[in-house]
Amino acid sequence: MMIEGMLEEYLQSLQLASYSTHTIAAYKRDIQQWIDYTQLNQVNPLTTDKRDASFFLMDLARKGKDNSSIARKLSAIKNFFKFLQEREYITDNVFGLMHPPKRKGRLPQYLTHNQFSELVGLCTDNDFEGVRDRAILEVLYSTGCRAQELVDLNCREVKGRTEVLIRGKGNKSRVVFLVDIARRALERYYEKRRNIADPEEPALFLSSKGRRISRRSLYYLIRKYENKLSERTRLSVHLFRHTFATHLLDEGANLREVQDLLGHEQLSSTQIYTHVSVERLKSAYRDAHPHARRS
Template sequence: MESSEYYIDLFLKYMRSERGATVNTLKAYDKDLRQFLAFLREDNLEIYSATRDNVRDFIMTLTENKYNKNSVIRKLSTLRRFYTFMVKRGFIGENPLVSLFSPKQEKILPNFLTQSEMERLIENIPLDNPLGIRDRAIVECLYSTGMRIGELVQLNVSDVRDDREILIKGKGNKERIVFLGEYALKSLKRYLKEVRPNLVRDDKEKALFLSRFGTRLTCRSIERMMEKYGIMTGKDVSPHTIRHSFATHLLENGADLRAVQELLGHSDLSTTQKYTHITLERLKEIYKKTHPRA
């Protein structure tokens, strides 16, 4: 047999080239598999010789170390994918996770801002300096389109179309079209006209949103920026909060669930349905506050 690392690398290459896994997904797979391998090697075992009992012991160790249920489920999902790949390629004869019980995932309602909080967040981003103009355009684009932060940082100038459309390459390299509202379009045009030309250092740079060094912005840079403006607004805000707010506000205002699914780029409608729980909870709150006999 080859080394355990060899099979992990082979699996990651397969997931990237044949299944279109994103960089972040591949990093998570790699981290989960190497954590399991480190656990196995405490008993001088390798990843290709793991048994069902080894996997069970691993789950128990994670639970004892206070990993939350959803993290454990995600790691189990990684192992299932990996060992399914190993069996299909003929590297091992049996999948040690076959018929192994998986705990039920906890339902965590997404964090979101109300429509007035979203307005306040945007209005608190100053427009008296170039980076503020850029940041306002970023937040407006996130809120107008509901795109993921990873999708936003990968945008090139050429992805923005003249007719208020943006071409996005999402999870699994699936392309979809999202739309820019009036406010987002106005902010983006101002950024492209007044700010980006002064940030760009290399004429060959294609990235839509640039750092002050003229390079493509990273996810972490935008996360830090969002944290800063969230503090100014008195809210805990991340790029994903904006995505959740986008979906919630559409549904609150009568959007069709399947339309929201398409805009978010969800392959499974059940992923989108979690936002209906939010709107139902808010309806309950409104009912309790306003009905005379509630």
């Protein structure tokens, strides 16, 4: 069987394991990049050695890929080779011996309370798109959900206007909550939604044509408001997720609770947000302590 056929077989196995279409597409891109590299350099991708694998990672770095991106690609290819080994298409998983590059310890960016207030204040309250956009921003900040999770939301998954059932990665479900401001924004949106939605349409957030919004539409929505902010800030759906987690921890939430709300499998994925709070404490200490100011 050719390598392309093996890749399709692997992707089908991910689909059967309930991986999201977004995750499967990302795996396919990363693995295809390796296959393209081997074809360009006339290397057999199934009998490659550690030297070829190392050159591939070096080539990614030369092209400007950061360590986080390289580590993700390496993980995808490792899992693919593990699958090939289990199916006895290959005997050795050369990528299984390789370690990902160290990720730079960048702290996640987040919005201040004032920045978020300015942002939602930019949404108009007299037309469908403005009311919808305000509801989307409030739900993102109130729940910390991912982009695909928001796009996939259905009306029936909002329980009593206060709880939201999120279907996350690996088809795992969790319950998140709406604060009063988000709940009121969602109620105003429901009033506008009735005017354009088909009664049978399950999707919560719709385009002006009455269809479920896409990830691309969500991206352009965020970008539209980014350009209107008084202070230059790079906005993304993940920024709201970072803001959600940081503000919860700043207000005394338990790290395990925040882990559950974010849908993180590993606590280590959540712990980076505690570093943000520690940096803020250091700053407050330096600004307020007389001896710290003097030094």
